[in-house]
Amino acid sequence: MSKLWGGRFTKKTDQLVEEYTASITFDKELAEEDVQGSLAHVTMLGKQGILPADDVDTIKDGLHRVLQRIKRGDWEYAIADEDIHMNIEKALIDDVGPVGGKLHTGRSRNDQVATDMHLYLRKRVVEFVDLLQKLQSALLEQAKANIDTIVPGYTHLQRAQPILFAHHLMAYVSMFGRDAERLQDSYKRINTLPLGAGALAGTTFPIDRHFVAKQLGFDRVYENSLDAVSDRDFILEFLSHASIIMMHLSRLSEELILWSSTEFRFVELDDAFCTGSSIMPQKKNPDVPELVRGKTGRVYGNLIGLLTVLKSLPLAYNKDMQEDKEGMFDTVRTLQGALQLFAPMITTMKVNKDVMRQAVNQDFSNATDIADFLVNKGLPFRQAHEVIGKTVLYCIQQDKYLLDLTLEEFKQFSPLFDDRIYEVLQPANVVNARNVYGGTATPQVTDAIARAERELDATAAWVTEFAEKSR
Secondary structure, eight states: OOOTTGGGOSSOOOHHHHHHHOOHHHHGGGHHHHHHHHHHHHHHHHHTTSSOHHHHHHHHHHHHHHHHHHHHTOOOOOGGGOSHHHHHHHHHHHHHOGGGGGGGTTOOHHHHHHHHHHHHHHHHHHHHHHHHHHHHHHHHHHHHHTTTOEEEEEETTEEEEEEEHHHHHHHHHHHHHHHHHHHHHHHHHHTEEOTTOTTTTOOSSOOOHHHHHHHHTOSEEOSOHHHHHHOOHHHHHHHHHHHHHHHHHHHHHHHHHHHTSTTTOSEEOOGGGOBOOSSOTTOOBOHHHHHHHHHHHHHHHHHHHHHHHHTTOOSSOOGGGGGGHHHHHHHHHHHHHHHHHHHHHHHTOEEOHHHHHHHHHTSSTTHHHHHHHHHHTTOOHHHHHHHHHHHHHHHHHHTOOGGGSOHHHHHTTOTTOOTHHHHHTSHHHHHHTOOSTTSSSHHHHHHHHHHHHHHHHHHHHHHHHHHHHTO
């Protein structure tokens, strides 16, 4: 059969050209969205009197049968038909006859494919907000279980100040909360309908774009037909948000890898999320966080790839824009896999509280509190800083920690020291001294957990509402 667009051509397309330019090998992922958009379009054509009611009914019945075939997997996609749109249209014509060719009245593949991708990403964004919420919930449960667990806090990967392990986990709850907010905000730009823009200039048929938008659950339509078919900002925005999410996952992955090492032993990942060695039987490798850390690069690459494709394109549609899909699909799969694994991995993670406590008792992360103690005695901070620096150096030379020093040893560095220094230096007191909003003190972390739980309830309500709209 000749191409559905082949009237102007006198020669067949070269086989290599067909294979090189075809997108059906990957854009078949848009099959259900393509039928969904076509059903709304043909309904509008009937409402506007552009097609007779009988033709509309015939086409809709045929589209429903095509959709059932797609869902059953009863389908062989043809490279010769180039893309998902032409494959579905040809299947429709084969099913209902020439009347199926009327489906394409008043639209172009340019606005059709843009609509498919809006429909596709709209659904994915809601799914990812839901997955992020599940990960936040897993982190919150671990935080609540470790509200009294103290761990060294680090800067420059050097022990800095003791903090609650719950406080550390809540930092990631905040990160993933921002990620969810970004996705929620992007929904309104994704939920804009391009259909009706035609190839680039609109159409001569009296279509009703707002009717189609309402059928498909879009909040608005593109204001400019050129922009409608050439805009891929909504995909770039998704790829950017996905890159930030993967960056956050990668940071947490790095910490899980460190914490589960023999050198740290802060946590142990469940066997279900680790693998062994083919030669070293003692090994338990944190493969999931390692692979998430590695896959972050491919998500970054998909963002940079599409930015590069779009950077010099004149309006409106160009074949270059076919490159917008594979990276998007790959990012969706990569992010989906990472988020699906992370929540249960965090939930089943064993926290070695005693090891963390021992680490805090065998370092100098409480040194800042000695400086604060001296400042409260009237010593200028810079002088206090010098005093504590010398005190720590003395401890290192004597193979001691601060709590090992006698009061006489403390007083050789400043006469302002008294017995209360031992209370000040206790890790729990060091932690709870930072009782400011956002700080690591137990009351503050408890309040932060409560706030996060309320925010998660609101996010869950959003997911429920918008999942229904995006069907």
